[in-house]
Amino acid sequence: MKHDLKKILRELSEIYDEKSKNTYISVYVNKQGDNAFLEKRIHACQSLLKRDEQDNFIASMETIQDFLKKNRGTNLAIFASEAHNFFRSVPLSVDIYDALIVDSSPYIRPLARILDEWTPFTLVILNSNQAKIFSVDLGETEQEKQLSSNIMNKHKKGGWSQARFQRLRKGAIQTFYSQVKDYLDTHADEQIILAGPGPEKIRFKDMLPKHLQQRIVDVIDVDMDDEHTLLKESFDRLHEQEDTLSHQAVQQLKEEILKDGLAVYGLDETLQAVKRGQVDILLIEKDYKVKGCLCEHCQILKAGPVKDCPVCGGPVTEADVIEEIIEFAQRTDAKLEFTDDEELSKLGHIGGILRYKDQ
Numbered sequence: 472m473k474h475d476l477k478k479i480l481r482e483l484s485e486i487y488d489e490k491s492k493n494t495y496i497s498v499y500v501n502k503q504g505d506n507a508f509l510e511k512r513i514h515a516c517q518s519l520l521k522r523d524e525q526d527n528f529i530a531s532m533e534t535i536q537d538f539l540k541k542n543r544g545t546n547l548a549i550f551a552s553e554a555h556n557f558f559r560s561v562p563l564s565v566d567i568y569d570a571l572i573v574d575s576s577p578y579i580r581p582l583a584r585i586l587d588e589w590t591p592f593t594l595v596i597l598n599s600n601q602a603k604i605f606s607v608d609l610g611e612t613e614q615e616k617q618l619s620s621n622i623m624n625k626h627k628k629g630g631w632s633q634a635r636f637q638r639l640r641k642g643a644i645q646t647f648y649s650q651v652k653d654y655l656d657t658h659a660d661e662q663i664i665l666a667g668p669g670p671e672k673i674r675f676k677d678m679l680p681k682h683l684q685q686r687i688v689d690v691i692d693v694d695m696d697d698e699h700t701l702l703k704e705s706f707d708r709l710h711e712q713e714d715t716l717s718h719q720a721v722q723q724l725k726e727e728i729l730k731d732g733l734a735v736y737g738l739d740e741t742l743q744a745v746k747r748g749q750v751d752i753l754l755i756e757k758d759y760k761v762k763g764c765l766c767e768h769c770q771i772l773k774a775g776p777v778k779d780c781p782v783c784g785g786p787v788t789e790a791d792v793i794e795e796i797i798e799f800a801q802r803t804d805a806k807l808e809f810t811d812d813e814e815l816s817k818l819g820h821i822g823g824i825l826r827y828k829d830q
């Protein structure tokens with residue numbers, strides 16, 4: 472089941488209640504958990520909502536719980552609003568934390584983190600006459616293709632001179648590699664991991680064009696049939712790589728700040744830049760949270776308590792500032808990096824590498 476999480480996030484980030492009412496319910500349910508957390512949260516939220524919000528909450532929760540009953544045993548993210556006639560469910564193969572959030576827009580932070588941490592990739596395991604290609608999305612593996620070279624069956628060897636045999640064998644391997652290359656060219660994810668026993672995988676890599684070589688993020692030595700080890704190792708390496716990428720992004724941010732280049736840091740600067748669509752990479756400390764206020768009418772967001780909207784004078788609602796920043800970032804196609812890097816916390820827990828800068 473391959474779904475485009477990036478697209479789903481983008482869609483969800485564009486949805487909000489124009490009157491800033493708490494009409495969107497977001498529920499994250501881990502398949503391992505019991506429903507006790509849900510009952511508790513439902514009870515708490517229901518008693519805190521205003522009358523019209525309450526009606527919407529009760530109706531939306533009914534739909535959500537019906538859906539949950541029919542879909543036990545799956546990790547799920549569900550977004551619903553009866554008032555807006557909206558329902559969206561996203562099955563997830565990776566573990567999530569239970570949560571129920573009532574807000575004026577879908578709560579997407581957990582999904583954004585999953586997208587950052589579980590980059591889809593293509594896994595190729597090959598030797599000189601066999602290749603298996605897997606696509607791995609959100610930790611779920613699907614075999615996509617099996618390719619093999621049939622020219623070099625051992626029994627054909629009889630009667631040929633050693634030199635002729637070697638020549639034909641070489642040609643057959645070249646043809647086979649080029650088949651695998653063509654498949655990758657048209658089907659592979661942005662990131663590719665190459666695996667297999669012995670030196671063949673390196674020879675294969677060497678014959679690939681540059682644009683494909685650059686997409687190979689790791690090479691793993693493993694037997695053709697040991698898929699279990701291979702998958703485990705692939706995930707380990709990718710998570711390491713994700714850490715490295717986050718760290719590199721923080722380093723890049725620091726360098727840009729030093730030369731007063733394409734960077735912003737700290738809550739206010741980053742918020743303004745994200746809203747203007749200037750941010751290319753948004754860096755957020757993993758568990759950073761800030762309370763603030765939002766006017767959905769003007770999309771004005773301020774950290775801390777504010778009484779009225781400074782632009783239209785209208786009412787504001789309490790908001791999770793980081794969640795709002797993430798939503799702005801998704802709407803403007805910024806890439807998100809969640810990180811534990813201490814240097815980011817020194818810079819105000821949040822920052823952005825910019826696409827451009829006003830003079």
Ligand SMILES: [Zn+2]
Binds near residue numbers: 769
């Ligand atoms: Zn306003």
